[in-house]
Amino acid sequence: MKTEIVKINRERFTEEELEFAARCLREGKLVAFPTETVYGLGGNAFDATASARIYEAKGRPSDNPLIVHIAETEALKELAEDVPESAYRLAEAFWPGPLTMILKKSDKVPKTTTGGLDTVAVRMPSDEIAAALIRLSGIYVAAPSANASGRPSTTKAEHVIEDLDGKIDVIIDGGASAIGLESTIVDLTGEVPLILRPGYISAEQLAEVLGEVQFDEAVLKRSASENVVAKAPGMKYRHYAPKAPLYIVEGKSEEVIRFINTEAVKHAAEGRIVGILATEETKKYYTGGMVFCAGKRADAETIAAGLFDTLRSFDETGVGVIYSESFADNPLGTAIMNRLLKAAGYHIIHPNEDGEH
Secondary structure (H helix, E strand, O other): OOEEEEEEEOOOOOHHHHHHHHHHHHHHOOOEEEOOOOOEEEEOOOOOHHHHHHHHHHHOOOOOOOOOOOOHHHHHHHEEOOOHHHHHHHHHHHOOOEEEEEEEOOOOOOOOOOOOOEEEEEEOOHHHHOOOOOOOOOOOOOOEEEEOOOOOOOOHHHHHHHHHHHOOEEEOOOOOOOOOOOOEEEEEEOOOOOOEEEEOOOHHHHHOOOOOOEEOHHHOOOOOOOEEEEEEOOOOOOOOOOOEEEEEEEEEHHHHHHHHHHHHHHHOOOOOOOEEEEEOOHHHHOOOOEEEEEEEEOOOOHHHHHHHHHHHHHOOOOOOOEEEEEEOHHHHHHHHHHHHHHHHOOEEEOOOOOOOO
């Protein structure tokens, strides 16, 4: 299959530039497109064959639900049943934007789209290209992240090309995603709203609208949850992983740096290059290995935006192992650590003051 690349300047684009991709979606074909969070791999949400093609192109397990992307809040009435009043309050506060809601699905949504579940995940992206594409297509667009399953999510078109070229019909190159982490997912089907995936919209922001809100216990665990039912993307399987083994090192900054520097020397003696995921504040303290900077600790949004790109950059270097600093448990830090823990397969190291663990 030949994949068509359509480059769009988001500062000045016309709907005519998107018409080819919109037509492909209407015809049941697959289109990768930018959103404010990460790039999505889109297909017709009501077309079971298109949804099946998404799973096939990504190599994604079929019990991992897809998120349906919409352009108008009115779509909830067609996609879901018994839509709670809380959904409309959240929509008014955060849509369009990086928030996904889990609702009881309508009969129109095939279970190939929902991973076999009786619930549907819905969000309205704020990205201008994504919004225009959905409106032009005239359909609801099921779209997980546009990456090979298990790999770091895609925040640039070149990432999508690396993973999916020749496997899908169209890739829209609209530049880098602004946020860089997937949407917050909140489940509204129970008595208390549950956060199934942390993201840019924090628990505190949700609580301001909903009152009580809780994290699903699987979200805050620091171990793999292979036996859980995947009510939302990213809950069950290992995700975001670079090719080399990744370890998160937690502790006081000086202990973390000392440990990683010691490991870099050990691995170098055995002929392996160590990759180091650092920040602007700490990168100068590493004396060995190959250091990549994800962003500034003083500005967590830069780390969120740079995390997946940094993880992919290690793949181009041939490093044998990667050590990453941990990140603070502020609202956005929770989302960053959620992705990093999955990328590392929950491998965490706590060095002591002697640099041992």
